[in-house]
Amino acid sequence: MKSWMRGGVAALVIVAGAASAADYVVLTSGELKGGMTVTESNGGRDIAYSFVDRGRGPDVKSRVVVGPDGNYQALSVDGVNYYKLPVAERFERKGGTASWKAANDSGSVASNAFYLPSQGTPEHAAILARALLKAPGRTLKLLPAGEARLSVLTEKVLTIGSEQVPATLYAIHGLGFSPSVLWLDKQNELVFEGDDWFATVKKGLEPQAKELTKLQRDLLAEAAKKDAPKLMTRPTGPVAITNVSLFDAKTKTVQPGMTVLIEGNRIAMVAATAASTVPAGATQIDGTGKTLLPGLWDMHVHLNDDADGLLHLASGVTGVRDMGNNPDELAPRTANFDSLELIGPRVVAAGFIDGPGPLAGPFKMYAETPDELRAYIDYYAKRGHPQIKLYSSLKPELVKVAAEEAHKRGMRLSGHVPAGMTMRQAVGDGYDEVQHLNFSALNFMSPEINAKTNGITRITAIAEHAHEIDPASAPVQDFVKFLKAKKTVIDPTFTLYEANLLGKPGTPNPPLAKIIDRLPPVVRRNSVGAGLARGDAEVARNAKSYKTMQGLLKTLHDGGVTLVPGTDAMPGFTLLRELELYEQAGIPRTDVLYIATLGAATVAGKAKELGSVDAGKLADLLLVDGAPDKNIADLRKATLVIKDGVLFDPKKLYAEIGVAP
Known part of the structure; x- marks a missing residue:
């Protein structure tokens, strides 16, 4: 709710x-x-x-x-x-x-x-x-x-x-x-x-x-x-998708004329249609004119409603990473998604930790001392969380403690950059990953700004100052080399900057503009009006800052820094827009598809079972009408979503939550 x-x-x-x-x-x-x-x-x-x-x-x-x-x-x-x-x-x-x-x-x-x-x-x-x-x-x-x-x-x-x-x-x-x-x-x-x-x-x-x-x-x-x-089909025998174009995430190529056979919850065969035999009695799905991909990942969500699961799955998102939640609420929801008692994606959870104070995050996991921090990491480790997410009010001197403790337990460390630090310092102290592209831009802003990034400054400073940064400059290029050397991952949540920097009163929130007419009426109304600009001068300034953020995203990708797609916004639809924005920034389409599939699954620690269409892997798949390697927007044309071998019709899922075709 x-x-x-x-x-x-x-x-x-x-x-x-x-x-x-x-x-x-x-x-x-x-x-x-x-x-x-x-x-x-x-x-x-x-x-x-x-x-x-x-x-x-x-x-x-x-x-x-x-x-x-x-x-x-x-x-x-x-x-x-x-x-x-x-x-x-x-x-x-x-x-x-x-x-x-x-x-x-x-x-x-x-x-x-x-x-x-x-x-x-x-x-x-x-x-x-x-x-x-x-x-x-x-x-x-x-x-x-x-x-x-x-x-x-x-x-x-x-x-x-x-x-x-x-x-x-x-x-x-x-x-x-x-x-x-x-x-x-x-x-x-x-x-x-x-x-x-x-x-x-x-x-x-x-x-x-x-x-x-x-x-x-x-x-x-x-x-x-x-x-x-009533919203799912559990096959009683094998399922064969024939004559389909297959996105091979390992090679970032599309193979035409393929057949994929599913038995139970696993992929049993991947072969050219001309050289394959479909078992008698198998359910056959004609993939002519369609593309089959691994299920997509959204690597930055906060699951706070069961309906989020339907939105994710209807959009082809079969895997998500929850970046901060109440563990007592998330655990039963995850279990319900896993058993398919409720419809939703697979969930990888990151444990949230912040420091106390008036700007602390919304979960009561607040550490002031090294011992308190270690105790929280122990708590999350015992609950099976593979990752820790630090937040903006944590004392900077505790980052090294968190990195040592998390890494000792085989856990990843990521998060916001604590106020008073730069992103370079946080990565140097042990961050494996940073959430939100704004911290890459804040890295080049003044100490006075970075001292206040546990509040709204981390958002408003991007509008006010990002345009002052040159992504091609020597300091930015040196920073990118540093991140690549550290094998740092960036979770850009780029749609947030499209919304904040390009949104205008009286117009649809830019990330949702393509689908706003499909939304339930009240959601539709609340999806109009966004952005930080007050007046024409700020509209022009923010547009320049948005161009800088685009350039920064492309520079990170070109420099070999690993990106994972996350949204921190409306499930499903926003992930599809996130991927379109990567292409608009100049990232090749097949790279974008890799980022959303095998790339994300690798960072999530699930590449052995998920992320590519290979025999033996779990059957989490997305069938779309069209060729997203040629038009990334074709990802919006899902005709079938498969999770754990179970079939879902996106139209039925959307209808259940009031979304028009």
Whole structure:
């Protein structure tokens, strides 16, 4: 389940003369990071909502007035959004006309549909739930588009302070790829909304937050398990894909006229069609005009929703690397994906460790001393994690300790570059890999900038200063040689820079522009408007910085530095865009396909079983209509995805989560 707003503590004002008020806290992995106050006054409600997430986070105040049916008559939201950009949203209903203006759209229509705020808070989610409770069939048309439906998942008596409060867990369907859930009391007031990452909790309920997130996660998983069997085909005998063009990841070439035979969960034969014999009774799939590839990898994800699994698999992503999560949540989800009780990719997990402080990451694995750091590495090693990911607030002097301990245990070490270090220093102290291309650019910026990279500076400094770097310069070339000599891996997450540097208000988020019309209506709306620019001058400057980041990516590849494709964004679709951006930067298409298959599997430590189409390997495969070695965008034309020998129709997977063909 995904919270309405991601992203502590700010002053929350109670309106003078208020009749009543409700106070909430915002928790990040159980830590207090902000709050929300809801106050009734003058026939409406005032909402103040704020939290801090690693230097980011919204700070908004909203005034709402609703009618007897629970629908908005008037709404305003003012403040700053998660990236600290200004918010000034307005909605008004006069007669039968609804008018609104938000950062990503505006309109005026004759409609009684429920307006969904662009800059929502958990209380806005509760307002929608209350309106749905009053609506016929508990269903409402939405503005600007879409439809929401409410269902009951369970009831439970909660302990809020010294009170026993009966509450109901509701699921709102239609807002995203999976249901949004929240708890309301008997007066239909919000008591809890969120998950393990971020949760808004009625004051006094904090001790039950972990229990409630687990309960709602388990209930949603059980519902998804009931639907999973209808979305897959388990062959009862061999499967042969014939007359297909085969991408050979080992040689980075395409071999036409091939047949691949699958028996059980393994590839049994790879041979020219003209020289092969298909067993009697085998299911035959004609690959004429199609290309068969190893399943793709996304090497930077955070699996926080079961629906992520369907998005990954529908896009041909059969393997992922989770780069930071709650281990108690990730482990059962991974097990469910492995057993195919839930539909999702294979998962390789990296253990997250940060240092304490106001800008610490969202997981409570905070080390201040060498002994604390070693204890966390031991914890992850015993859970089978092959990799450690360090984060931005860790003390720089602890990097060498982490490298020594991780390497002693046969684990890889990667992460953000801790504030106060350069990337060159982090690699010199033992990093095997660095997440995000921005740290390659930050390496050439001032000590004053690098001292603040545990906050939003690591994002904004790229827009402000990346254009000052020349990828062809001697210092950059020397740095690339250093990285190659150290066998350093880079996880670029390049779509983040397309979004941040090229995004503009009122236009589709660039990485999703090609598929935005296929997304569920509410997701579609939230995928409009992105970027850091305020005004034309910053738009021009950021475009120059983007060109520099493109040049830096190409320079790293040309210099022999290993790249792995990661996204840290919407599953599936974003990985396909990531690969297109590699080609746009000048990386040859067959190199891109290798990076996304055998290259990634090698870094993940799975190349013996995965990453290429070879007899004896596990049957994780992607069949696409077209020739991605000639047009990388053909990766978007998946007709069949195979994981562990089980067949999946991408169209059915997408339909299950509200994505149009």
